[in-house]
Amino acid sequence: MPQGSKKAGQQSIYFENPPVITNWASIVGPMEGQGPYGREFDWVLEDYLFGEQSWEKAEAKMLRETVKLVARKAQLSLDQVEVFLAGDLLNQIISANFAARELKIPFLGLYGACSTMAEGLALGAMLIDGGFYQRLAVGVTSHHHTAERQFRYPTEQGAQRLPSSQWTVTGSGCLIMRRDGAGPRVTAATVGKVVDLGQSDVNDMGAAMAPAAADTVIAHFRDTGRGPDYYDLIITGDLGKYGLALMASVCQKMGCCLGQRISDCGVLIYDPSQDVHAGGSGCGCSAVMLCGPLLDRMQAREYNRILLVGTGALMSTTSSLQGETIPCIAHAVAIENEPGEG
Amino acid sequence: MPQGSKKAGQQSIYFENPPVITNWASIVGPMEGQGPYGREFDWVLEDYLFGEQSWEKAEAKMLRETVKLVARKAQLSLDQVEVFLAGDLLNQIISANFAARELKIPFLGLYGACSTMAEGLALGAMLIDGGFYQRLAVGVTSHHHTAERQFRYPTEQGAQRLPSSQWTVTGSGCLIMRRDGAGPRVTAATVGKVVDLGQSDVNDMGAAMAPAAADTVIAHFRDTGRGPDYYDLIITGDLGKYGLALMASVCQKMGCCLGQRISDCGVLIYDPSQDVHAGGSGCGCSAVMLCGPLLDRMQAREYNRILLVGTGALMSTTSSLQGETIPCIAHAVAIENEPGEG
Numbered sequence: 245m246p247q248g249s250k251k252a253g254q255q256s257i258y259f260e261n262p263p264v265i266t267n268w269a270s271i272v273g274p275m276e277g278q279g280p281y282g283r284e285f286d287w288v289l290e291d292y293l294f295g296e297q298s299w300e301k302a303e304a305k306m307l308r309e310t311v312k313l314v315a316r317k318a319q320l321s322l323d324q325v326e327v328f329l330a331g332d333l334l335n336q337i338i339s340a341n342f343a344a345r346e347l348k349i350p351f352l353g354l355y356g357a358c359s360t361m362a363e364g365l366a367l368g369a370m371l372i373d374g375g376f377y378q379r380l381a382v383g384v385t386s387h388h389h390t391a392e393r394q395f396r397y398p399t400e401q402g403a404q405r406l407p408s409s410q411w412t413v414t415g416s417g418c419l420i421m422r423r424d425g426a427g428p429r430v431t432a433a434t435v436g437k438v439v440d441l442g443q444s445d446v447n448d449m450g451a452a453m454a455p456a457a458a459d460t461v462i463a464h465f466r467d468t469g470r471g472p473d474y475y476d477l478i479i480t481g482d483l484g485k486y487g488l489a490l491m492a493s494v495c496q497k498m499g500c501c502l503g504q505r506i507s508d509c510g511v512l513i514y515d516p517s518q519d520v521h522a523g524g525s526g527c528g529c530s531a532v533m534l535c536g537p538l539l540d541r542m543q544a545r546e547y548n549r550i551l552l553v554g555t556g557a558l559m560s561t562t563s564s565l566q567g568e569t570i571p572c573i574a575h576a577v578a579i580e581n582e583p584g585e586g
Numbered sequence: 587m588p589q590g591s592k593k594a595g596q597q598s599i600y601f602e603n604p605p606v607i608t609n610w611a612s613i614v615g616p617m618e619g620q621g622p623y624g625r626e627f628d629w630v631l632e633d634y635l636f637g638e639q640s641w642e643k644a645e646a647k648m649l650r651e652t653v654k655l656v657a658r659k660a661q662l663s664l665d666q667v668e669v670f671l672a673g674d675l676l677n678q679i680i681s682a683n684f685a686a687r688e689l690k691i692p693f694l695g696l697y698g699a700c701s702t703m704a705e706g707l708a709l710g711a712m713l714i715d716g717g718f719y720q721r722l723a724v725g726v727t728s729h730h731h732t733a734e735r736q737f738r739y740p741t742e743q744g745a746q747r748l749p750s751s752q753w754t755v756t757g758s759g760c761l762i763m764r765r766d767g768a769g770p771r772v773t774a775a776t777v778g779k780v781v782d783l784g785q786s787d788v789n790d791m792g793a794a795m796a797p798a799a800a801d802t803v804i805a806h807f808r809d810t811g812r813g814p815d816y817y818d819l820i821i822t823g824d825l826g827k828y829g830l831a832l833m834a835s836v837c838q839k840m841g842c843c844l845g846q847r848i849s850d851c852g853v854l855i856y857d858p859s860q861d862v863h864a865g866g867s868g869c870g871c872s873a874v875m876l877c878g879p880l881l882d883r884m885q886a887r888e889y890n891r892i893l894l895v896g897t898g899a900l901m902s903t904t905s906s907l908q909g910e911t912i913p914c915i916a917h918a919v920a921i922e923n924e925p926g927e928g
Contacts, residue, residue: 250717251668255692257718298908326593327777334902335677337697341780341900345913350597350777352705353900353915355679355697363694367709374716375592376599394904435669435692438683558683558695560676562736566640571687573695 250373253467255434255460262429263372263421265579268535269314271306272528273388273414279514281537285415286313292389292414300334303387304342306416307332311347311383314535318420320379325349325420329368330383331360333412333527334394339385349381358453358482359436360384361417361531362554362575366433368421369577383418386526395446395561408448410484410510410525411518417531419539428542432578434464438558440571446564450487450510450522453555456572457483458494461553464576465500472502476547479538480574481530481555482510484522509533530554539579548581592715595809597776597802604771605714605763607921610877611656613648615730615756618866621856623879627757628655634731634756642676645729646684648758649674653689653725656877660762662721667691667762671710672725673702675754675869676736681727691723700795700824701778702726703759703873704896704917708775710763711919725760728868737788737903750790752826752852752867753860759873761881770884774920776806780900782913788906792829792852792864795897798914799825800836803895806918807842814844818889821880822916823872823897824852826864851875872896881921890923 250257270285277288287309294302307330315322328347331354332339344351356363364382371377389399391412397403421430439459443452457480465471472478483491488508495502509530510523534552541547558571592599612627619630629651636644649672657664670689673696674681686693698705706724713719731741733754739745763772781801785794799822807813814820825833830850837844851872852865876894883889896919901912 251719254665260717300904300908323596331697333678335904336675336699336900336902338900338902338905341913341915342905342910344915345780345782345900348779350779351915352709352777353697355673355695357678367694370716370718371712374712374718375602376712376716377593435694437690437692438687440687558678558680558687560678560680562642562677563680563684566642568684571683573683573686573693 255463256432256467258432259369259373259430261373262431263369263423264425264427264429265419265539266422266425266427267314267318268419268539269310269317270415270417270532270536271310272532276413276415276513279518281513284537284540285532299387299389303339303385303390307339307343307383307385308346310416310418311381314418314420322347322349325379325381326377327352327380329354329364331355332385333391357556357558358525358527359554359556359573359575360527361534362552362577365430365577366435366575369430369433372421372423379420379422381418381420384527384531385416386412386528388412388414391526405521406447407521408486409521410449410523411520412526413513413524413529415528415532417535419535428539428579428581430577431580432468434460434467434576436460436574438571438573440569442569444569449525449557450484451490452557452570453483453572454487454490455494457491457553457555457574460574460576461495462498462500472505475505475549475551477550478502478506479550480508480553482525483508483555484510486522542581545581550579552577552579597805598774598809600774601711601715601772603715604773605711605765606767606769606771607761607881608764608767608769609656609660610761610881611652611659612757612759612874612878613652614874618755618757618855621860623855626879626882627874641729641731642680645681645727645732649681649685649725649727650688652758652760653723656760656762664689664691667721667723668719669694669722671696671706673697674727675733698915699898699900700867700869701896701898701915701917702869703876704894704919707772707919708777708917711772711775714763714765721762721764723760723762726869726873727758728754728870730754730756733868747863748789749863750828751863752791752865753862754868755855755866755871757870757874759877761877770881770921770923772919773922774810776802776809776918778802778916780913780915782911784911786911791867791899792826793832794899794912795825795914796829796832797836799833799895799897799916802916802918803837804840804842814847817847817891817893819892820844820848821892822850822895824867825850825897826852828864884923887923892921894919894921
């Protein structure tokens with residue numbers, strides 16, 4: 245790590261005083277609650293409406309309640325949270341906007357599709373390490389039914405799904421990041437470029453996103469001088485099983501062997517018996533896996549260094565209908581335990 | 587200004603080494619070219635398609651070309667621009683995503699509706715002053731026809747417009763911000779909270795946004811100890827003529843008299859004879875007014891201190907159809923000339 249410099253190579257930054265993730269919380273839907281990590285989320289919803297009159301309102305409530313939950317864990321009142329970085333998949337990020345309306349925390353809206361948690365982590369860490377804030381919240385949400393009807397088909401229609409299709413996670417993850425405190429730290433981040441190799445099949449998003457993930461992972465290693473062995477786990481957001489294999493193979497071809505330390509939140513979150521085809525997706529996927537099982541395991545020192553690679557497909561229904569291919573992005577964030585701690 | 591502290595009050599921040607806006611560029615559509623500031627934009631398009639096959643593709647091209655233009659002005663190659671903060675109004679911010687795909691600059695997508703330029707300025711200044719980047723670009727775009735058909739009616743339908751309706755600006759503004767150099771500097775920023783007083787009329791967005799603008803302006807003065815007289819101009823993004831009057835009246839009622847120094851980019855950009863009813867709107871509105879007439883006038887020292895108050899209405903067609911009111915936000919950014927300069 246170059247002393248005194250916060251920028252490394254073309255795309256990466258180091259944090260001089262790595263911001264601390266002191267608290268995290270997650271709320272998930274029924275399907276996610278039945279998955280292999282179901283017991284590790286804070287709150288499993290019994291249904292998709294969460295007492296609201298529409299799925300969209302339920303999605304906003306999910307995010308709002310996750311923020312309240314993480315603030316309680318952090319023993320902070322909402323007005324002690326200085327700024328809220330948040331986003332979701334819905335048009336005009338209404339879930340985040342409506343959550344922010346109730347929370348009354350100064351709000352910066354992000355759109356990075358399913359990479360939003362990694363984007364928020366990278367930006368949040370810059371705002372803390374830059375000295376602008378002492379404590380902030382990063383929150384992300386997605387909902388299976390709102391995403392399906394916005395991007396694909398009304399779920400009532402029961403359209404057949406392809407083997408490469410992924411299942412949008414119903415879930416909301418939120419974390420508190422502070423300048424000081426105990427917990428895993430954000431030590432470095434690599435901001436991704438938009439990569440589009442011409443994939444236009446919206447039923448195979450993992451294949452579309454895999455080259456962007458590989459591009460960012462390789463940039464991260466090039467910029468930081470770290471190799472895959474540096475990390476206990478390199479975990480992508482929502483490539484799904486085919487996309488993950490494809491990313492590993494692209495990296496391999498570019499001379500970077502990721503070995504056995506890679507996995508994907510979309511592969512982990514459901515059991516193969518759950519009929520989700522290629523795995524989970526949606527920006528809630530990496531958000532709940534991070535703000536639950538992954539950070540819990542870091543706290544337990546099962547992992548000491550992870551690289552979260554948030555992956556996002558940046559198309560809209562309009563761009564797809566106009567014949568465009570799918571531009572994708574990935575942001576990588578290094579989260580590490582202090583060597584001496586615990 | 588408190589020495590050594592970057593945070594002021596609840597919502598505001600100061601920049602220790604205020605980042606410099608060294609270059610700016612704007613591209614506008616035909617209507618904006620015919621307005622009172624038409625000659626002051628870099629490029630006035632002859633039509634709305636810009637050589638593309640759809641308005642959406644034209645919008646992405648507009649942003650891409652504005653970034654190339656500002657990079658040329660700054661004598662930077664695109665790969666010397668370290669990061670690109672951008673957003674637009676379209677679902678999943680496709681204009682920004684597709685522009686970023688061609689530009690190949692590391693990309694952070696934002697969504698703040700029509701407040702996006704102010705959001706990008708505030709965030710960009712934090713990333714520069716925080717020591718993470720030496721030079722970055724902030725770009726925003728909107729297009730009359732893509733916004734109309736996404737948010738309202740197909741323009742071919744010729745739906746009647748209400749007197750309180752605003753006209754979405756076709757235009758793209760982009761600026762280069764650096765740690766060093768000559769130009770106006772970003773000295774402070776106030777990050778807004780989401781405010782919703784229950785307005786649900788999407789044909790009167792100015793009225794919906796006015797309370798959010800007033801909330802942020804008052805927070806800015808409260809946090810910084812500055813008063814309206816500190817600025818040569820306090821300029822909101824796109825309140826339009828009714829919204830601007832409403833904001834001034836809300837401030838007045840809260841004991842803050844803004845006097846004659848306030849204006850609104852949406853009020854300025856068109857001539858009343860252009861049949862735009864309450865004025866311009868869209869995130870391109872404040873972006874092109876800033877990245878053209880306003881920064882030009884700062885360079886000419888006609889203004890030395892301006893407060894840009896970007897205003898955004900955070901609803902979607904889905905939230906409106908589900909009976910929700912319009913949550914709004916405003917971010918304020920102080921831009922100042924060095925006292926000794928020029």
